[in-house]
Amino acid sequence: MSAPLSLPELPDTVTATPRPTVYIETYGCQMNVADSELMYGKLVAHGYAPVDAPDGADVILVNTCAIRENAETRVIGRLGELRRFMKPDTIVGVTGCMAQRLGARVLDQARHVSLVVGPDGYRALPALLDGARRGEKFTATDFDIEEHYEDVVARRFEGVKAWIPVQRGCDYRCTYCIVPFTRGPERSRKLADVVREVQQVVEQGLSEVVLLGQTVNSYHDGAHDFADLLRAVGTVDGIRRVRYTSPHPNDFSDRVIEAMATTPTVCEHVHLPMQSGSTSMLKRMLRRYSREDYLECVARMRAAIPGLALTTDIIVGFPGETDEEFEDTLSLCREVRFDDAFMFKFSAREGTPATRMPPEWTIPDDVVATRFDRLVRTVRGISRENNLGRLGETMELLIEKVARDGELLQGRSRDFKTVMVPADAARIGEYLTVTLTGTTGATFTGTPVTERRERAPLPMMGA
Numbered sequence: 001m002s003a004p005l006s007l008p009e010l011p012d013t014v015t016a017t018p019r020p021t022v023y024i025e026t027y028g029c030q031m032n033v034a035d036s037e038l039m040y041g042k043l044v045a046h047g048y049a050p051v052d053a054p055d056g057a058d059v060i061l062v063n064t065c066a067i068r069e070n071a072e073t074r075v076i077g078r079l080g081e082l083r084r085f086m087k088p089d090t091i092v093g094v095t096g097c098m099a100q101r102l103g104a105r106v107l108d109q110a111r112h113v114s115l116v117v118g119p120d121g122y123r124a125l126p127a128l129l130d131g132a133r134r135g136e137k138f139t140a141t142d143f144d145i146e147e148h149y150e151d152v153v154a155r156r157f158e159g160v161k162a163w164i165p166v167q168r169g170c171d172y173r174c175t176y177c178i179v180p181f182t183r184g185p186e187r188s189r190k191l192a193d194v195v196r197e198v199q200q201v202v203e204q205g206l207s208e209v210v211l212l213g214q215t216v217n218s219y220h221d222g223a224h225d226f227a228d229l230l231r232a233v234g235t236v237d238g239i240r241r242v243r244y245t246s247p248h249p250n251d252f253s254d255r256v257i258e259a260m261a262t263t264p265t266v267c268e269h270v271h272l273p274m275q276s277g278s279t280s281m282l283k284r285m286l287r288r289y290s291r292e293d294y295l296e297c298v299a300r301m302r303a304a305i306p307g308l309a310l311t312t313d314i315i316v317g318f319p320g321e322t323d324e325e326f327e328d329t330l331s332l333c334r335e336v337r338f339d340d341a342f343m344f345k346f347s348a349r350e351g352t353p354a355t356r357m358p359p360e361w362t363i364p365d366d367v368v369a370t371r372f373d374r375l376v377r378t379v380r381g382i383s384r385e386n387n388l389g390r391l392g393e394t395m396e397l398l399i400e401k402v403a404r405d406g407e408l409l410q411g412r413s414r415d416f417k418t419v420m421v422p423a424d425a426a427r428i429g430e431y432l433t434v435t436l437t438g439t440t441g442a443t444f445t446g447t448p449v450t451e452r453r454e455r456a457p458l459p460m461m462g463a
């Protein structure tokens with residue numbers, strides 16, 4: 001995620017000395033967005049003023065992703081660019097997964113960086129910044145299995161939904177994945193703490209929450225599982241929509257599916273990472289399920305939840321991928337008929353088991369490119385067919401923002417469809433019922449069918 005995130009405007013506190021300003025630029029997944037909100041919260045509590053742009057900020061933090069090589073290349077480039085916004089005393093820090101992965105190596109690669117802080121080190125940020133101001137440089141990359149930043153009040157970005165981390169780290173060891181190395185072991189927040197945060201979010205005027213975790217449905221706080229969490233969050237007064245991302249297919253117990261099916265606020269959409277449609281490939285990826293297991297999981301969910309939308313993640317060109325294995329991925333896409341998919345070319349990450357596979361298993365770039373194109377065409381074709389079949393349907397949208405064209409508004413349905421509607425910008429944050437009138441294949445246009453206004457007020461947050 002690199003699209004600019006903006007902070008809500010707040011009345012300036014009158015203080016004798018101007019507060020030091022902090023700008024955080026966020027890359028990667030929603031967990032990183034949520035972490036940036038925590039960092040802003042922590043720093044605001046220590047007297048910093050958040051700003052929307054790097055120009056002249058006293059502190060610039062780049063919250064990074066390490067999942068694929070190109071994510072890191074972009075950050076290295078951006079760190080160079082940020083130099084021109086620095087004042088002589090500006091402190092630049094690198095946080096997140098790339099900071100965790102590279103540690104002190106970041107300090108060598110970018111001499112203007114003073115701080116390298118991994119995902120479990122944000123509590124120390126104010127102290128580290130004080131040290132950096134005295135000219136010291138720091139690397140803080142220890143894992144802390146207890147860390148949930150429970151006492152930190154997130155300073156949320158503007159928007160109509162709240163991202164709520166419920167679990168940190170990952171105990172799976174998929175052989176391509178750097179996350180277990182960058183985010184450490186899995187741990188869950190206490191259910192009561194999550195519910196309290198959701199209640200606060202409602203008080204701030206939001207009615208949609210997205211529960212976040214690396215394998216979010218393996219959530220367990222010692223007393224409650226993910227089914228309990230869905231029910232507890234889904235019945236908080238004022239909550240209208242609950243989503244979560246990303247689950248692991250192996251952790252969809254019948255209890256979890258039942259909780260989804262019987263909690264009306266839980267939306268009819270699951271992002272269910274598949275990675276590959278081939279059992280032999282899934283074995284090499286250490287995904288711990290077969291093609292048949294994945295299909296069985298999809299069938300159980302679809303039987304329990306009518307109208308369920310499914311999206312997925314797929315990797316192309318993992319070591320040793322044969323033509324046959326790739327065809328299995330295409331055929332699984334055709335069989336499941338995903339609503340959409342994020343598709344990735346395999347990227348070797350230093351230290352992961354995939355890098356120790358025989359070198360002759362490496363798939364040549366041109367083969368990866370051809371397969372990737374075929375996969376994209378297959379997935380887009382299916383999603384286009386699905387979407388054409390939805391025209392004429394009526395659905396409820398939560399209006400999220402002004403669309404990119406600057407005229408229409410953009411909203412989301414419960415089943416995660418993006419719909420553009422002609423309406424006044426004052427309607428951002430409202431629920432609107434529309435009829436789908438057109439589709440580009442990927443997104444829809446719609447017209448409002450009711451003039452009844454139901455306002456979910458926009459957030460008002462204290463510093």
Ligand code: 5AD
Pocket residue numbers: 067068176177178273275313314315344345346347348349
């Ligand atoms: N190369 C390519 N894609 C990857 N992902 C994770 N690690 C890699 C990698 N090394 C993808 C997976 C995961 C998504 C978040 O990123 O599909 O589900």
Ligand code: SF4
Pocket residue numbers: 170171172173174177178179180214215248
């Ligand atoms: Fe990575 Fe696998 Fe954990 Fe997901 S489940 S974060 S892909 S190791």
